[in-house]
Amino acid sequence: MLDVLVIGGGNAALCAALMAKERGASVKLLESSPKQWRGGNSMHTRNLRCMHDAPQDVLQEVYSEEEFWQDLLKVTGGQTNEELARLAIRASASCRPWMAKHGVRFQPSLSGALHTARTNAFFMGGGKALINAYYRSAKSLGVQIEYNAEVIEIELNGYEFKAAKVRYKDESGEVLREEWIRAKSCVMASGGFESNIEWLKQAWGKNEWGEYPVDNFLIRGTRYNQGVLIKNLQEIHKADMIGDPTQAHMVAIDARAPLYDGGICTRIDCVSLGIVVNKQAKRFYDEGEDFWPKRYAIWGRLVAMQPGQRAYSIIDSKAIGHFMPPVFPGSKAQTLEELAKLIGLDIPTFMQTVNEYNSGVQPGDFDHTVLDNCRTSGVSPIKSHWARKIDTAPFYAYAVQPGVTFTYLGLKTDSQARVYFNKRPSRNLFVAGEMMAGNVLGKGYTAGVGMTIGTAFGRIAGDQAALASKAEYANLG
Ligand SMILES: Cc1cc2nc3c(=O)[nH]c(=O)nc-3n(C[C@H](O)[C@H](O)[C@H](O)COP(=O)(O)OP(=O)(O)OC[C@H]3O[C@@H](n4cnc5c(N)ncnc54)[C@H](O)[C@@H]3O)c2cc1C
Numbered sequence: 001m002l003d004v005l006v007i008g009g010g011n012a013a014l015c016a017a018l019m020a021k022e023r024g025a026s027v028k029l030l031e032s033s034p035k036q037w038r039g040g041n042s043m044h045t046r047n048l049r050c051m052h053d054a055p056q057d058v059l060q061e062v063y064s065e066e067e068f069w070q071d072l073l074k075v076t077g078g079q080t081n082e083e084l085a086r087l088a089i090r091a092s093a094s095c096r097p098w099m100a101k102h103g104v105r106f107q108p109s110l111s112g113a114l115h116t117a118r119t120n121a122f123f124m125g126g127g128k129a130l131i132n133a134y135y136r137s138a139k140s141l142g143v144q145i146e147y148n149a150e151v152i153e154i155e156l157n158g159y160e161f162k163a164a165k166v167r168y169k170d171e172s173g174e175v176l177r178e179e180w181i182r183a184k185s186c187v188m189a190s191g192g193f194e195s196n197i198e199w200l201k202q203a204w205g206k207n208e209w210g211e212y213p214v215d216n217f218l219i220r221g222t223r224y225n226q227g228v229l230i231k232n233l234q235e236i237h238k239a240d241m242i243g244d245p246t247q248a249h250m251v252a253i254d255a256r257a258p259l260y261d262g263g264i265c266t267r268i269d270c271v272s273l274g275i276v277v278n279k280q281a282k283r284f285y286d287e288g289e290d291f292w293p294k295r296y297a298i299w300g301r302l303v304a305m306q307p308g309q310r311a312y313s314i315i316d317s318k319a320i321g322h323f324m325p326p327v328f329p330g331s332k333a334q335t336l337e338e339l340a341k342l343i344g345l346d347i348p349t350f351m352q353t354v355n356e357y358n359s360g361v362q363p364g365d366f367d368h369t370v371l372d373n374c375r376t377s378g379v380s381p382i383k384s385h386w387a388r389k390i391d392t393a394p395f396y397a398y399a400v401q402p403g404v405t406f407t408y409l410g411l412k413t414d415s416q417a418r419v420y421f422n423k424r425p426s427r428n429l430f431v432a433g434e435m436m437a438g439n440v441l442g443k444g445y446t447a448g449v450g451m452t453i454g455t456a457f458g459r460i461a462g463d464q465a466a467l468a469s470k471a472e473y474a475n476l477g
Contacts, residue, residue, distance in 0.1 A: 002028055003469035004462070005164055005183035007151045007229065009033065010040030011127075011451060012189035012433025014134035015458025016465065017143045018102055020187070023466030027143045028181070030164070032150035032190070033224045034171055038131065040191050041221035041406060041434070041450075044263040045127035047109070047120040048455060049448030050092040058108040060118045065089050068119075071446050075294055079442020087415055088440060088449075091456035096121060099455070103133030116293060120448040126264075150224075151190065152178075153232055154429075159421045161186040161429040184469035185428035187461040188419070189454075192407035192434040193227020194248060195219055195260065200404070203245035209307055213402070216309035218253060220403045223260040230435060233411060233419070240412035240420040243438030249445045250300025252276075253403030254326060255310060265327040268398045271299060272386050273322055273368070274315035275357055276400075278306040281340065281350040283357065288385035290371070292323075297445035300402040311400050312343055314354070316392045322368045330398040339395045358389040406450065408438035417461035428468040430461035 004020040006013050009031025017029045031038050051068045052059050068089045072080055096106065105124035109116045116122075123130045139145060146168075153165040163182040169175055193199050201214040233239040257266035272292045275283055276299075285302050289295055303311045313330075333339035340350035360379030366372055366388055376383045411419050413436045418425035433454040440453050 002026055002181070002183040003185065004028075004465045005181060005186045006030070006189065006462070007164060007186065008040065008189035008191060008433070009038045009147075010189065010191060010433060010454070011042035011045070011130070011134070012454035012458035012461075013187070014131070014138060015455050016187040016189055016430070016432055016462030017138050018134065018141070019459045019462030020466040021138070021141045021143050023463060025466040025469050028183070029138065029143055029145050030149040030151055030166060030181075031145065031147050033147065033222065035147045037222065037224065038135065038147060039128065040225060042454070043128045043131045044221050044261075045123070045130070045451055046264060047116065047122040047448045048092065048451035049119055049446065050096065050121050050452070051089050052093060058106045058121050063119050065093075068092075071294065072440070072449065075444035075446045076442050077444065081439050083415060084413070085440045088453050088456040091459070092452045095455050095459065098459070099130075102137040104130050116447060150228065152228055154186070154188075154229065154237065155180070156237055156429070159424060159426040159429070161426065185430070185465040187417075187430045187432060187465045188229055188233075188411075188435055189432040189458060189461070190229050190435060191222070191225030191227075192248070192437075193225065193230055193409065194221070194404045194407045195223045195225040196227050199227055199231075199245075200407075204304075207305075211308070213304050213309050216401050217304070218257045218262060218266075218401055218403045219260045220251065220253060220257075220262055220266065220405050221260070225406070225434070227407070230410060238421065240423060241409065242412045242436075243408040243410055243442065245407065245409045247408040247438070247443050248300075249297045249405035249408075249441075249450070250304065251296055251403045251405060252299035252303045252311065252313070252400035254328060255399040255401040256328060257401075257403060262403070266403065267296070268313050268326055268400050269296070269323040270315045270319055270398070271296070271313050273319035274313060274390060275354070275383070276311050276313050277345070277350065277353055278311050279308045279345070281345040281353055283353055283381060284311075286381050286384055288375070288383045288387055293447035296447070297405070299400075300404065303400055304402040309402055312345070313398045313400055314339070314390060315396050316390045317394055318388060318392050326398060330396040332394050332396050334393045334395075336390070336395055339397050343397045343399060354390055357383070358391060361387050361389050406434045406437070408441055408443070410434065410436045410438040413439055413457070415460070416464050417457050418464070428465070430465050432457040432461040
């Protein structure tokens with residue numbers, strides 16, 4: 001019988017498959033997408049957040065365990081499991097040589113890339129190159145890989161994994177056959193449920209204006225993370241769950257992005273340099289609350305709470321050069337009135353908002369690389385840093401909508417990546433990546449931590465699954 005079955009084809013699954021293989025297990029990996037779309041959300045990534053006590057090859061200065069932990073604590077508002085968070089943080093100090101062994105190459109962050117030179121190691125060639133390297137390594141080590149293979153059901157005996165039901169499809173998505181695959185142990189790493197619009201709609205419901213906010217959501221990554229196994233484990237097997245279905249990593253992205261797979265180039269990174277107004281031309285949140293990497297993932301949700309789930313990031317020409325320019329140009333005008341007209345906002349209200357903001361801007365020394373002293377006074381909401389008057393033509397506007405990166409509802413786990421039922425761990429069923437990220441991320445996000453969690457728990461899960469497949473355990477179920 002197969003030793004380890006790995007379900008999913010992104011970073012966490014590949015880390016698990018490679019580790020299990022290194023432990024000498026026979027391993028099969030099932031990826032629901034066709035080969036050309038393999039790699040889930042991981043193929044869209046650029047970096048992982050790493051602690052380091054001294055400068056390393058591509059990482060400057062020091063980023064201690066404590067500082068990483070404090071960053072996480074702040075963005076999650078304390079909704080995090082400290083033991084699991086610290087485990088992932090510590091693992092980030094030593095995982096890169098292992099990643100390099102499997103073909104991943106790193107590069108320093110480029111200037112303008114979200115203040116990350118100290119904290120984040122960038123993948124040379126991006127997440128796509130990382131994924132390709134891992135698949136290459138997995139194939140050469142003898143991991144059996146199947147594409148168009150969606151797992152739709154798990155069979156358990158008590159809390160013990162027995163088999164997975166796989167639906168094989170052809171390239172056009174037509175179902176060819178269904179088959180049960182048995183294995184001694186299993187790692188589930190098949191992402192969140194962010195691609196499942198119906199489920200998101202059910203979770204978010206209607207808002208106070210009678211709208212379904214999800215109608216205006218865009219999914220930044222893969223269409224294949226439908227949450228089939230999260231649902232199967234939650235509803236059929238009554239696994240212990242973690243997280244709120246409405247909590248997700250959500251970014252305000254270019255409203256022109258496609259429904260799926262718009263990826264990184266749809267991000268609009270000038271929010272902290274200007275103001276953001278909703279369809280009613282009103283500001284609604286402190287644009288300068290903290291550094292953008294620590295705040296960009298709350299803006300999707302903030303925009304989701306606005307009427308029509310649409311907002312506009314407004315800057316003047318002083319902001320140009322201080323942020324990574326979006327791929328597609330914004331609306332541009334020589335006057336603020338003209339800009340409001342271009343984007344369809346009520347001109348008097350827009351002018352009132354900008355004038356109020358401008359008159360609240362206090363003198364200060366602008367420095368976008370630190371939490372500077374440029375703030376507003378007497379304006380609600382406050383802008384606490386990088387507040388400069390919007391007064392220098394040309395003016396720009398970028399329309400943004402909520403872009404869902406990944407959901408946080410998932411399976412409860414522990415330091416061995418075990419799945420829990422009735423507060424008891426399974427002997428041979430493990431979980432990694434987005435399917436369990438909610439244990440560490442109750443809410444909020446800090447750039448690069450998704451890959452930190454997926455790499456740490458993918459490796460642990462693979463290791464533990466290989467051990468479980470070899471051990472002669474009594475059935476604890
Ligand atoms: C645009 C974008 C940019 C990002 N940038 C970064 C970044 O720079 N740094 C960072 O840390 N994080 C980033 N993230 C978040 C990051 O992608 C995730 O945290 C991480 O990739 C999760 O890895 P995973 O393996 O759990 O999921 P995924 O990589 O999404 O993999 C899930 C896999 O499971 C497969 N699958 C789904 N259902 C089934 C099923 N039923 N049967 C079989 N297979 C199934 C999918 O096809 C997919 O291959 C980004 C995400 C997006 C969308």
